[in-house]
Amino acid sequence: MARLTALGIAVLLHSVMGVSYYFLLGKCSPAPMLGCWLFSACIVTVLQAIHIFPDWWYTNYSATLFELTTETLVCCLTLDLMLTKLWCRIEGLCHCAIVGILQPLITEDDTYAAWEYWLLGLTTSVIGACLLWFTLWATALPAKMWHGFVVWRQRITSLIDGKLSQLVFAQRESTRSYHCSRQSEVTLAG
Structure with missing residues (x-):
């Protein structure tokens, strides 16, 4: 400059x-x-x-x-x-x-x-x-492009983190709820 x-x-x-x-x-x-x-x-x-x-x-x-x-x-x-x-x-x-x-x-x-x-x-x-x-x-375009890249990277990161956590934790919760419902059936039957 x-x-x-x-x-x-x-x-x-x-x-x-x-x-x-x-x-x-x-x-x-x-x-x-x-x-x-x-x-x-x-x-x-x-x-x-x-x-x-x-x-x-x-x-x-x-x-x-x-x-x-x-x-x-x-x-x-x-x-x-x-x-x-x-x-x-x-x-x-x-x-x-x-x-x-x-x-x-x-x-x-x-x-x-x-x-x-x-x-x-x-x-x-x-x-x-x-x-x-x-x-x-x-x-100001280079600064705008950098800001756009940072926002895009944050969106992608949050999207990936959200999808991964939903994928990982949703399966655990569904298997936990399956085990909990199975245990309640066993206790009711027993």
């Missing part, structure tokens, strides 16, 4: 750089920033869940600053590439689709701009929220 310190520094650096670069110069569409922030949260979730470097790289504790710097740079680079390459494409596709739908329907400029902004904001926010939900579910 990426260190939380490195991830926090990367998010802070990228948000400062993101406000200056993405918001002013490199904005992909006229969409609000909520979808972009949700997608950034997806990337941060994935970076927190995966091992950026193998564990054997961390055997030397004297290089802690080097490791922190390297992880921070990798996190910043990943955030940058995913936002510029993937999220801009998603926003661009949504923008093209909304423009294609709105152009024949609305002719006034102010109404068109308002509808474009709100539809694009709604669409990108829903896509970002869905991706964040899926990412949170996917990063």
